[in-house]
Amino acid sequence: MARILYGVAGEGMGHAVRSRVIIDHLARTHDVQVVVSGRAHDYLKARERDRLGVNRIWGLSIVYEDNEVRSFRTVLKNVGGAVAGGWPRNVKAYFDLTESFRPEVVVSDFETWSYLYARTHGLPCISVDNNQAVNRCDHPPEILSGHEAEYLVAKGVVKAKLPGCFHYLIATFFQAPVAKPRTSLHPPVLRPEILAARAEPGAHLLVYQTSTSNEALPEILRGAGVECRVYGLRRELTQDLREGNLVHRPFSEARFVEDLRTARAVISGGSFTLMTEAVYLHKPMLAIPVKRQFEQVLNARYLQALGYGATADDLDARVLDGFLARLPELERGLSRYRQDGNRELLAKLDDVLARALDGGAPGEPRA
Known part of the structure; x- marks a missing residue:
């Protein structure tokens, strides 16, 4: 049984819905503490139980208007939120977890706080999300056509979010050539x-x-x-x-x-x-x-x-x-699409987690 810190991005509910399934799986055999922001906190908090704790942190958010991301307003909102109490709250959560839980491994669903905790403490961090497909896969020209500049920006943002993880598990309904090491593609995580x-x-x-x-x-x-x-x-x-x-x-x-x-x-x-x-x-x-x-x-x-x-x-x-x-x-x-529940991704996660806890190599050299 291991102590796992699990970070969940709070922007939107998709990360929380997927993470709920994975967290439930991990909490059957491990102690799990979750850090999460936004509406996702309340969703996961309602499912808190023995060997599973859910902790609120401050997280970034995106401003939408007219079905479009508003970049400048997004920056202003997040800077204001950080100054108004976001960062102090995260610092307190950092010390509370350091003293009381002492994680052995970190799993991050596109969440920065838990990733930084792993890097600061020299812990292996395992990435589980769909976003990394932007950065760690190659995509044909017809998929990118007309959005090449946006693709390069998005790729840079995703790459900077969780660099150097022990392994990247990408949940996806499509298959694209994997372009980077320590990366595997799996069918999407579906709620029960x-x-x-x-x-x-x-x-x-x-x-x-x-x-x-x-x-x-x-x-x-x-x-x-x-x-x-x-x-x-x-x-x-x-x-x-x-x-x-x-x-x-x-x-x-x-x-x-x-x-x-x-x-x-x-x-x-x-x-x-x-x-x-x-x-x-x-x-x-x-x-x-x-x-x-x-x-x-x-x-x-x-x-x-x-x-x-x-x-x-x-x-x-x-x-x-x-x-x-x-x-x-x-x-x-x-009618051609087939998926055997969540078995493939959860089995791979168990395997990667065991190797990370044993101090073994992720299977390929780090880059």
Whole structure:
């Protein structure tokens, strides 16, 4: 049994959803302390139990406006948050963990605080995320076309985030040539609710959209001619609201999974988590990535290239009609996808963890 410090990026909920599965697996046989920021803290804190502690730290956040990352406002928000108490809070958490827990190994889901703790204390750090695909894999020109500059920036940011880890486990639904050592690709981590779901053919579209920048979206969806079950646009709701063929729903995890498993197709942004869940359940997806968020563009373009879905810069009636017309073709493409739960990634993590704790080499020279 080992003492593991597990860092989870708090920006968005995708990291927390994936980490919940891995943390539950590790906590069965090890002592695990989690450091996490943002909304992800509350999500993981609710699952705290024996041999598993969840600790709040301050973390970076991204400012979105009009379905686009706002770089300058993001910098201002994070500098202000750090000065107002973020860094002092992290320093306190640092000393508390040093005195009481004394980790032997660190696992980081694209989280900086835990990584820096590992480097400061000479501990092996294992990276588990989907983001490292940007930096540690080669991508063909057609995937990068029109976004080459954004790719180089994103690659530099991802590379600087967690350099020199003991091993990088990348969760991905696509296969790309691995370009760097100590790197392995694995099927995405899926939450138990998705693994337990049994896909059924349905007639409705599942729409998940948290950005309100496209004011024409409700009118565009009305033109779909089928029921659209919409999450995210009306966050104030406490019960369903029907407007013609649109059914606005307050968020409920159980109902969302039910609507996903019985959907004909999915319309959303470039969220990796929902994208992988749709692929696993063989539901075609139309992805509209957040502008200037290259990792979402990368995922969406692979989704399209593999014949699992479609992507567009913006959603309008023409794009929607074209997507709906292709559904039979996309369903055939998805029928080829197979995944044996989370077994492959968890088995690899156990192996890497054992080697790290034994003080063995990661298998390849460090670079």
